[in-house]
Amino acid sequence: MQNRTEAVFRLTAPLKLAVARAAFTLLVAASLGLIALSRAEVPVVERVRMLLLDQLAPVLAAVAQPAEALDRLTTDIRELMALRQENHRLRAELERLQQWQEAALRLEAENSSLRSSLNVSTPPAQRFVTATVMADSGAAFARQLLISAGSAQGVTRGAVAVVAEGLIGRISDVGERTARILLLTDLNSRLPVTIEGSRQPMILAGDNGPLPRLTYLATDASQRITVGDRVVTSAHGGAMPPGLLIGTVAEIGARGILVRPAADWSAAEFVRVLDYGLRGVLQEAPQLAPTRRRGG
Amino acid sequence: MATVSLADRLDHRLRCITPGLVTLILALVPVLPFGWNVPHPAVPALTLMAAYYWTLYRPDLLPPAAIFGIGIVQDLVGGGLVGVTALTLLITYGALLGQRKLFLGKPFWLAWAGFAVVAVAAAGLQYALVALLYWRLPAADQAIMQAATSILAFPLLAWFFIRTHRRVVARV
Numbered sequence: 001m002q003n004r005t006e007a008v009f010r011l012t013a014p015l016k017l018a019v020a021r022a023a024f025t026l027l028v029a030a031s032l033g034l035i036a037l038s039r040a041e042v043p044v045v046e047r048v049r050m051l052l053l054d055q056l057a058p059v060l061a062a063v064a065q066p067a068e069a070l071d072r073l074t075t076d077i078r079e080l081m082a083l084r085q086e087n088h089r090l091r092a093e094l095e096r097l098q099q100w101q102e103a104a105l106r107l108e109a110e111n112s113s114l115r116s117s118l119n120v121s122t123p124p125a126q127r128f129v130t131a132t133v134m135a136d137s138g139a140a141f142a143r144q145l146l147i148s149a150g151s152a153q154g155v156t157r158g159a160v161a162v163v164a165e166g167l168i169g170r171i172s173d174v175g176e177r178t179a180r181i182l183l184l185t186d187l188n189s190r191l192p193v194t195i196e197g198s199r200q201p202m203i204l205a206g207d208n209g210p211l212p213r214l215t216y217l218a219t220d221a222s223q224r225i226t227v228g229d230r231v232v233t234s235a236h237g238g239a240m241p242p243g244l245l246i247g248t249v250a251e252i253g254a255r256g257i258l259v260r261p262a263a264d265w266s267a268a269e270f271v272r273v274l275d276y277g278l279r280g281v282l283q284e285a286p287q288l289a290p291t292r293r294r295g296g
Numbered sequence: 297m298a299t300v301s302l303a304d305r306l307d308h309r310l311r312c313i314t315p316g317l318v319t320l321i322l323a324l325v326p327v328l329p330f331g332w333n334v335p336h337p338a339v340p341a342l343t344l345m346a347a348y349y350w351t352l353y354r355p356d357l358l359p360p361a362a363i364f365g366i367g368i369v370q371d372l373v374g375g376g377l378v379g380v381t382a383l384t385l386l387i388t389y390g391a392l393l394g395q396r397k398l399f400l401g402k403p404f405w406l407a408w409a410g411f412a413v414v415a416v417a418a419a420g421l422q423y424a425l426v427a428l429l430y431w432r433l434p435a436a437d438q439a440i441m442q443a444a445t446s447i448l449a450f451p452l453l454a455w456f457f458i459r460t461h462r463r464v465v466a467r468v
Contacts, residue, residue, distance in 0.1 A: 020360075027364045028386050034368070034379030039429045049372045056324075056373065063328050135327040141426045141434060142376035146327065180375065187426070187434045209435030 050175030053146060057178050060134045061148070127275045129153045133268055134178065143169075143186035143208055147271055150175045158239065159275045166245035166262035167191075167233060171273060181271065184246065184261060185212055193246055194234040195225055201236040204246065204259060211250055211258035222257065225249055231259050241276050311468045315357045316366070318460060319346040323370035323381075340446040342453065343370055344418055347385045348411050349457040351392045352399050354465060363389055380425055384418045407454070412447045419443040 038045050079086070131149035149155050151174050159171045161181045169189060172182035182189050189206035193214070202217040214222075214231070229249045235242040250260035265271070322342035343366060350358035367382025374381075392414070399407050419439040427433055 024360045024386070024390060027360050028383065028390070031364065031367070031379040031383035031386060035377050035383065035425070035429070038371075038378040045378055049378070052369075052372050059324075060328065141380070141422060141438070142374065144375040187430060187432065207432070207435050208438060 046173050050150075050173050050178065050180075053178045053180075054150070054175040057134065057148065060146075127154070129155055129273045129275075130270055131155070131179070131273060132270055133265075136266075141187065141208060143183040143189070143206065144172070145169070145181040145183060145265060145268075145271070147179050147181060147273070148177065149273065150177045150179050152176050154275070155179045155273050156275060159273050160233075160240055160244065161271050161273050162244065163263045163265060163268045163271055165264065166247065168261070168263045168265045168268070168271065170240075179273070183265065185210060191246070192234045192236045192239060193231050194236075194242075195221075195249075196230040196232045196243075198224070201234050204231065211260055213255065214249075214257040214259060217257075225252065225257055227252060241274075308468055311464050312357060314460060314464045315346070315350045315354065316362045318457075319343055319350070319358065319362070319366050320369065322346055323366050324373060326370075327373050339442070340449040340453075341415065341418065341442055343367065343381065343385060344388065344415065344446060345411065345450055345453045346457065347388050348392065348414055349454060351389045352396055352407065352410075353461060355389070355393060355396070357465060357468075360386060360389055377426070377429065380422055383425075384421055387421065388414055388418065404451075404454070408447075408450055411450050411454075415443045415446040415450075 034045070129149050131147040131153070133145055134148050135146040136144075145161075145168075147155075147161075155171055155174055157171055157174050161168050161171060167184065169181045169183040169186070170191070171179050173180040183206070184191055184204060185206040185208065187206055187208045189204075189212070191204045193202055193204045194200055195202075198221070200217060200221040202221070203215050204212050205215045206212040214225075217225075227249050231246045231249065233240045233242055233244040233246060245262050247259045247261040247263075249257060251258040322345075325342055326339045347358065347363055363385045364382050367385045368378065370381045371378045395410075399410055419442055423434070423436060423439040
């Protein structure tokens with residue numbers, strides 16, 4: 001009995017090894033193939049991804065609850081401790097803002113009278129969805145946020161995502177209940193922008209680092225840019241409404257003109273997804289596979 | 297010949313799949329909304345540690361097919377190119393399988409040093425892949441940061457793996 005099992009083992013061991021080697025090679029090849037498919041942005045890959053994230057959304061939400069409660073508690077304690085100081089600061093700010101309000105009202109009135117006298121056509125009205133941030137991308141080579149709103153809430157591909165301080169990125173993939181925001185710092189992010197007050201079109205390109213870079217600008221335009229200039233969205237390409245704040249020029253040096261984003265999304269709990277109905281050059285992915293809900 | 301009851305068999309199966317399950321959960325940890333406010337590249341490569349540990353000590357319990365599946369799930373959920381993590385983990389497995397004798401029965405610091413080499417190599421491989429495929433140089437700080445936090449966090453995760461190994465997996 002003992003001898004027989006040993007004999008069988010001796011016969012099958014090399015075979016098993018060969019099978020294991022072949023399987024390993026096959027898996028490596030499969031990984032390489034998937035990388036190529038994913039790089040080619042084959043829609044099926046993105047569809048599978050959003051399907052999986054849709055399934056995972058309730059799990060993420062459930063895990064987030066205790067973490068959020070803890071977070072809220074620590075924030076409450078910190079705020080209580082700083083209450084007096086905060087109050088003082090807010091009074092000062094209120095005073096300052098009231099002066100601004102005066103100025104804004106005056107300007108608004110002036111603006112509307114000028115608009116009506118010039119017969120300006122106003123940009124299309126915006127629609128927005130507020131969504132909670134479910135997760136930051138865990139990948140080291142991607143700058144993305146996962147949010148809790150999808151096609152069911154009217155989020156569309158290419159829509160602009162903002163927090164209170166400014167723009168953070170655009171919607172890159174839409175699932176039924178989730179969507180992904182390609183942050184403006186991502187390696188693949190390219191946004192049409194301009195310097196506030198100028199009409200020079202340029203592109204803000206992310207490189208996964210914290211400070212995205214201005215590219216494709218005319219030489220005379222780059223000479224006029226100074227540190228502290230405000231960078232806003234441009235209507236060039238018809239993909240975005242003009243004038244949304246993105247950030248300020250932080251550094252002009254050997255690495256080019258770097259922009260510090262105005263918005264801090266690392267602490268953002270909510271984002272707003274604005275839809276102006278502008279699709280720009282972004283094409284909807286062609287339908288390769290039948291959608292799940294056909295005829296349903 | 298002793299009879300094996302259903303409960304025993306179930307127990308055995310569960311113990312066998314524990315390393316895979318634990319690694320799968322680790323693949324999802326980076327996207328869990330903990331509200332830590334940590335910049336994301338600082339999250340260590342948890343699945344890399346798991347693949348490293350199990351390949352060295354019990355490669356039979358985390359076979360390449362499981363490694364592949366877990367890597368794909370991590371890539372799908374985390375964003376970025378699908379297959380990069382899977383490829384990294386598979387190469388780690390393939391490279392380590394022949395080197396197990398170097399580490400078995402040796403002090404912990406040697407395993408740690410080995411992991412340091414693997415973490416740096418993995419970060420380099422991923423950086424090179426992304427740079428090559430997009431034909432642009434991404435910022436390198438995050439690759440360095442992730443390798444560093446991975447190396448620093450390794451003893452903690454290794455402690456957890458060793459406990460799982462001894463308590464759950466040792467008998468299979």
